[in-house]
Every structure is written in C-alpha cells, then in structure tokens.
Amino acid sequence: MARDLEQYAQDALADSVTDACKGFMDAADAISAIEDVEPEFDGDSICPYYGQQDDVVNEYEREFGNDAEDLIGETTYKATEWQEAKTAYAYAIAYTAYSSYFSTAKQELIEAVEEFADDAQTELELEDRPQVTFSTTCIHGWAAHNRELSDGTMIFESRQLDGCNGMAREIGSVWISCCVDAPVKA
Numbered sequence: 001m002a003r004d005l006e007q008y009a010q011d012a013l014a015d016s017v018t019d020a021c022k023g024f025m026d027a028a029d030a031i032s033a034i035e036d037v038e039p040e041f042d043g044d045s046i047c048p049y050y051g052q053q054d055d056v057v058n059e060y061e062r063e064f065g066n067d068a069e070d071l072i073g074e075t076t077y078k079a080t081e082w083q084e085a086k087t088a089y090a091y092a093i094a095y096t097a098y099s100s101y102f103s104t105a106k107q108e109l110i111e112a113v114e115e116f117a118d119d120a121q122t123e124l125e126l127e128d129r130p131q132v133t134f135s136t137t138c139i140h141g142w143a144a145h146n147r148e149l150s151d152g153t154m155i156f157e158s159r160q161l162d163g164c165n166g167m168a169r170e171i172g173s174v175w176i177s178c179c180v181d182a183p184v185k186a
Contacts, residue, residue, distance in 0.1 A: 003046055005060065005094060007173075009101035012039065013109065014136050014173035024131035024178075027117035031110050039102040043091035046098065050083070053090035060097045067100075068092035105172045112171040116153065120167045120178050123155055130178040138168050139177045 020033040047053045061068075071092045077085040117129040124130070133139065138154075143161055145154035145168075153169040166179035 005097045006101040009098050010105045010172040013105045017174055018134050021134045024133045027113050027132055031113050034110055039099055041095050041098055046094045047090055056090045056094050060093050064093050064096040067096040109171050116169055116176050124165055130180050132176050132178050135175045138175050140168050
C-alpha cells in the first residue's frame with residue numbers, strides 16, 4: 001500500500017519547519033522562515049514498488065492525473081518500456097499530490113501562526129505578541145492545561161509550566177507553542 005500522501009506532506013513540512021525555526025522567535029520571523037521552506041520529493045520513498053505505484057495511481061489519479069500528464073509532457077515509451085512509463089506516471093501523480101498537500105499545509109500553518117500569536121497575546125493578557133516555537137510534539141508534555149479554545153488550542157494559565165504560562169496548538173503535524181513569564185490571575 002502506498003503512503004497517505006497528505007499525511008506524508010504534513011510530516012515533511014513539520015520536519016522542515018522544526019529545522020528552519022529553532023528555539024523561540026517572533027511570529028513574523030517564523031512566518032518568513034516557513035515561507036522559505038520548499039518541499040523535497042523523493043518518489044522512491046513514496047512508492048518504490050510496482051504495487052505501491054498502482055495504489056498511487058488508483059488513489060490519486062482522479063484528482064491529480066491531469067497535472068501529472070502536464071508534468072510528464074510528450075514523453076513517449078516503447079511497448080517494452082511499459083513499466084518505466086507506469087513508474088513515471090505514478091511518480092508524477094505522487095509528486096503533484098505531495099506538492100499540492102505540502103503547499104496547502106504550509107499556507108494553513110502560516111495563517112495559524114498569525115492567529116496563534118494574536119490569540120496568545122489576548123488569552124494570556126500580554127502587552128505584546130509572545131515569541132513562538134515549533135516542534136513535532138507538544139513541548140509542554142503532560143502538563144495539565146486550564147482550558148481550550150474552540151480550535152483545540154490549550155491554554156496553561158496557572159503557572160504550571162515551571163512557573164510560566166503558555167499556549168500550545170497542533171496544526172497538521174506541527175505543534176506551535178509559547179511560554180511566558182506571567183503573573184497568576186486573581
């Protein structure tokens with residue numbers, strides 16, 4: 001069975017973002033770094049076996065087949081090269097699907113960073129937007145949060161984060177978090 005290309009793209013974005021955004025940083029700097037992240041596609045890691053290539057074609061051709069044909073262009077194969085043609089088509093479909101999912105996840109993350117920083121400033125009653133950090137798991141671990149926003153953002157406001165308050169939200173395969181030194185609410 002071929003990989004779930006949407007999940008694969010989200011995981012690849014998470015790895016790229018956590019590599020590009022080390023430590024805490026301003027939301028604007030994080031967004032700039034995320035905008036610079038480019039997808040890295042490797043067809044052999046997605047569908048190296050002929051059966052997986054069939055799965056990719058069956059699963060994604062309807063939505064991405066036309067784009068794959070445009071990508072392949074007018075390449076022709078001899079009848080004896082049918083397997084190479086099928087592999088090229090499967091890789092082109094996988095590439096267009098992966099690229100589309102990666103781009104969508106990237107845009108959603110950029111929008112979520114803005115929203116998260118604004119929500120953190122409001123919810124944690126801060127004068128300025130806090131610095132944010134990214135990870136593939138919640139950096140606050142098993143700390144109990146006090147409440148959640150409707151989008152699942154966890155709010156820690158009882159200084160249970162080693163004396164600090166904070167927020168965390170999962171966006172696709174990326175966790176965005178902040179941790180601030182703030183007084184206990186009365």
